[in-house]
Amino acid sequence: MIFGEDVAGILLGGLAAGMVLFIVSVGLSVTMGLMGFVNLAHGGFAMIGGYVIVLSMNRLGVPFLPAVVLGFVLTAALSVVLERLFYSRLYRASELDQVLFSIGLAFIMIATVIIVIGPETQPLILPSWLRGQIDLGFTEYRTYSIFLIVFGALVALGLWLGFERTRVGAQIRAAVDNRRMVESLGINIDRLFTFTFAFGSGMAAIGGGLGAEFLGLDPQYTLKYLVFFLIVVAVGGLGRITGVFYAALLIGIMDFVLKKYLPQGGTVFIYAMTIVILLFRPQGLFGRSGQ
Amino acid sequence: MSAIETDQPGVRDFVYRHRLRWWEPLPWILAIAFFFMFPRHLGIGNEILVVILFALSLDLVLGYAGIVTLGHAAFFGIGAYTVGMLAHHGIWTEPLSGLVIAAVAAGIFGLISGLILLRTTGLTLLMLTLCMMLLLEEAANLGQAWTGGYDGLDTVPIDPIFGTFDFNPLIPSTQYIYILCVLFIGFVVVRTIVYSPFGESLTGIRENTLRMHAVGAPVRKRLVICYTLSAAIAGVAGALWAQANAYVNMSTFSLDRAATVLIILVLGGYGRLYGAFVGAVAYMVLSHYLAKLYPTAWQLGLGLMLVIIALGARNGILGIADAITSRFRGKRAVP
Numbered sequence: 001m002i003f004g005e006d007v008a009g010i011l012l013g014g015l016a017a018g019m020v021l022f023i024v025s026v027g028l029s030v031t032m033g034l035m036g037f038v039n040l041a042h043g044g045f046a047m048i049g050g051y052v053i054v055l056s057m058n059r060l061g062v063p064f065l066p067a068v069v070l071g072f073v074l075t076a077a078l079s080v081v082l083e084r085l086f087y088s089r090l091y092r093a094s095e096l097d098q099v100l101f102s103i104g105l106a107f108i109m110i111a112t113v114i115i116v117i118g119p120e121t122q123p124l125i126l127p128s129w130l131r132g133q134i135d136l137g138f139t140e141y142r143t144y145s146i147f148l149i150v151f152g153a154l155v156a157l158g159l160w161l162g163f164e165r166t167r168v169g170a171q172i173r174a175a176v177d178n179r180r181m182v183e184s185l186g187i188n189i190d191r192l193f194t195f196t197f198a199f200g201s202g203m204a205a206i207g208g209g210l211g212a213e214f215l216g217l218d219p220q221y222t223l224k225y226l227v228f229f230l231i232v233v234a235v236g237g238l239g240r241i242t243g244v245f246y247a248a249l250l251i252g253i254m255d256f257v258l259k260k261y262l263p264q265g266g267t268v269f270i271y272a273m274t275i276v277i278l279l280f281r282p283q284g285l286f287g288r289s290g291q
Numbered sequence: 292m293s294a295i296e297t298d299q300p301g302v303r304d305f306v307y308r309h310r311l312r313w314w315e316p317l318p319w320i321l322a323i324a325f326f327f328m329f330p331r332h333l334g335i336g337n338e339i340l341v342v343i344l345f346a347l348s349l350d351l352v353l354g355y356a357g358i359v360t361l362g363h364a365a366f367f368g369i370g371a372y373t374v375g376m377l378a379h380h381g382i383w384t385e386p387l388s389g390l391v392i393a394a395v396a397a398g399i400f401g402l403i404s405g406l407i408l409l410r411t412t413g414l415t416l417l418m419l420t421l422c423m424m425l426l427l428e429e430a431a432n433l434g435q436a437w438t439g440g441y442d443g444l445d446t447v448p449i450d451p452i453f454g455t456f457d458f459n460p461l462i463p464s465t466q467y468i469y470i471l472c473v474l475f476i477g478f479v480v481v482r483t484i485v486y487s488p489f490g491e492s493l494t495g496i497r498e499n500t501l502r503m504h505a506v507g508a509p510v511r512k513r514l515v516i517c518y519t520l521s522a523a524i525a526g527v528a529g530a531l532w533a534q535a536n537a538y539v540n541m542s543t544f545s546l547d548r549a550a551t552v553l554i555i556l557v558l559g560g561y562g563r564l565y566g567a568f569v570g571a572v573a574y575m576v577l578s579h580y581l582a583k584l585y586p587t588a589w590q591l592g593l594g595l596m597l598v599i600i601a602l603g604a605r606n607g608i609l610g611i612a613d614a615i616t617s618r619f620r621g622k623r624a625v626p
Contacts, residue, residue, distance in 0.1 A: 038414060089602060095359045095413060097601045100557055103550060104597025111591035119587075227425060227546070234418045264441065265433035271426040275419060279407060282415040 008139045010257055016145035017214070018252020019152025024207030024225075025232040026159060026244050027200020033176040033239020034196055035091050040102035042204055042229060044109035047221040049075035049205015050212050051113060054122045064127045071209050072202040079201035083194050091193075106222050113219040124212040144213060151210070155203075156245050163241050172196055176239035228255075231274050237287025246286060309486035318568050322471055326464070333463040337535045339575045340470045341528050344477050346556045346567035348524035351481055353553070354562030355490060356517045357497030358409070361549055362420030365404075365427050366397040366522040368544035370529030373397070375539030376437055379444040386449050386458065386534055390473065393530035394523040401522020405515040421546070428544035443540025447533055458534065466535045473531060477524055482564060484520065493517055497562075554593070557600055560607030569608050 028042040053071035056062040062070065082105070090098050126144055134143040163169040171192055175182045183189050208217065215225065228251065236247030251270060258266030277285055325336055345367055352358045370393035377383040383392065408419045431438045438444065449458040456465045484490050495503045496510055503510050533539045542548060551574075559570025582589040600607060 032414065036414075038417065086598070086602065093601070095417065096353070096557075099359065099361070099417075100554075100597050101601035103554070104594040104601060107590050107594030107597065109594075111587045111594060114587045115591070223546075227421065230418060231422070234415070238414070264435075265429045268426060268429035268433060271422045271429060274422045275426065278411070278415050278419050278422070282411050 014253030014256035018249035020211035022248035045201040046204040046208030050208030053209030075205035076202035237284030243286025345528035362424030364549035365424035366525035367529035370526030371533040397526020398523035405518035560609035
């Protein structure tokens with residue numbers, strides 16, 4: 001293969017992985033930034049959403065895009081219930097309690113899915129229009145990866161617009177920066193939390209479903225990729241959509257390159273990079289300092 | 292002592308907080324009784340004792356100093372790999388001094404990483420401890436020539452203790468006594484630290500860091516010292532694990548191990564010395580006999596327990612026991 005094509009292939013593959021990482025992590029970043037909640041069960045919402053998407057396609061014959069919407073809606077609904085019942089009680093609790101609760105919830109999610117559906121991996125069977133290769137002019141590449149990149153970019157753009165240009169977005173941004181001030185302005189912060197949490201979980205669900213093609217989807221997904229989601233959030237900065245976007249692409253491409261050229265232990269560089277970034281910029285690479 | 296008014300119950304409790312209570316020899320009697328009653332189950336006994344020591348070290352940072360870490364297995368792994376690599380490559384096979392070397396290695400790493408990491412708090416600290424551990428895990432994976440890479444080191448020859456008592460993974464009675472003795476020493480060390488003025492200042496930092504700064508306590512220095520001591524003890528636990536099992540692998544560094552010891556400590560009750568004992572016994576016995584038969588139900592039950600502890604019963608099994616005994620005795624709650 002020619003060098004240029006190789007580079008393009010790596011970039012495209014990494015971008016596709018990064019987009020999935022972004023879609024899953026963005027909710028985590030916003031909920032952590034907004035509520036200061038260390039939610040280790042976030043991967044669980046991605047896993048459950050992935051199951052809804054994949055199973056509704058494989059068993060009920062729902063077409064691809066409606067299945068993705070269904071995954072978003074059902075997972076968001078589930079997360080509203082959990083948020084109102086449990087999460088909301090722990091917003092002011094210590095980090096340790098939040099960690100324990102969310103690990104426990106993650107275990108419960110894993111066990112429930114194993115009991116109800118089974119421990120085996122669920123394959124994402126793509127519709128015919130997403131299979132095969134697509135000619136991009138300069139190179140041929142997998143259609144699905146290109147779809148992920150386009151979809152991810154659209155999602156990022158939509159979220160950015162929603163965040164920067166809508167009233168709710170402004171409220172969320174304000175609450176990330178100064179929650180008390182927002183509360184004293186008379187904004188119903190509980191409802192804002194619930195909305196954000198549900199939206200973030202729904203996004204995670206979409207990411208779980210779309211990423212099932214190359215990340216795999218089994219109950220252990222919940223904790224398997226958690227570290228990556230957390231790293232993306234920490235590097236990108238809490239509650240920063242653009243930050244998470246860049247961080248996800250960076251980590252996605254890095255991981256893709258490292259897996260290709262250094263399959264054994266290559267992630268060491270990602271961890272090292274995260275440590276260095278967090279030491280010098282505890283608020284993340286793209287976070288705002290001095291809050 | 293004459294300067295202190297000791298007639299008030301609160302002051303008396305505080306001044307005599309280090310005194311032995313009547314039930315404190317109980318765990319050790321039980322541990323020795325276990326040796327004679329269940330000679331066939333000493334393998335799991337060894338595991339429990341090692342986990343107790345590991346959980347004790349975590350209790351020091353988490354329960355007393357209030358440092359929330361997700362990466363404590365880093366020090367466990369360093370201890371295990373230190374002993375494992377030295378023995379595997381035929382450099383050092385004497386067990387007792389091996390423990391000391393492991394403690395020093397883990398302690399040095401604890402000191403360095405503590406100096407760097409403990410400048411941060413909250414989520415950043417959580418992520419940094421986690422990444423530090425995963426970094427070590429991947430480093431163990433990379434350094435194949437020394438660490439055996441993904442497969443680990445499957446032969447870790449250890450000399451007989453004092454040149455007489457043989458180490459044999461198939462006959463774990465020697466290890467049991469050996470680990471029990473080391474655990475006892477480790478426990479005495481931790482207990483002494485906890486009831487010393489230094490330990491009391493750690494509790495102060497946990498309860499109110501700003502106020503400890505205000506009264507002039509060197510907060511960061513104390514936290515780093517505590518972190519280093521805890522790292523050294525965790526290193527000893529890892530070294531014991533390597534010696535008793537006669538192998539080392541990457542699981543010693545895993546998030547799984549770090550999370551498990553956290554769960555064990557929380558289950559028993561953190562910040563109360565004996566929580567490590569209760570939690571380790573409860574968790575290990577249940578996981579050993581239940582998890583193999585019904586792994587899914589075990590995970591579900593564990594998840595439910597964690598959720599309940601986080602939402603309500605903050606002090607684990609011992610906390611619940613305390614609440615019950617204090618109800619029986621009237622209002623005299625045990626601290």
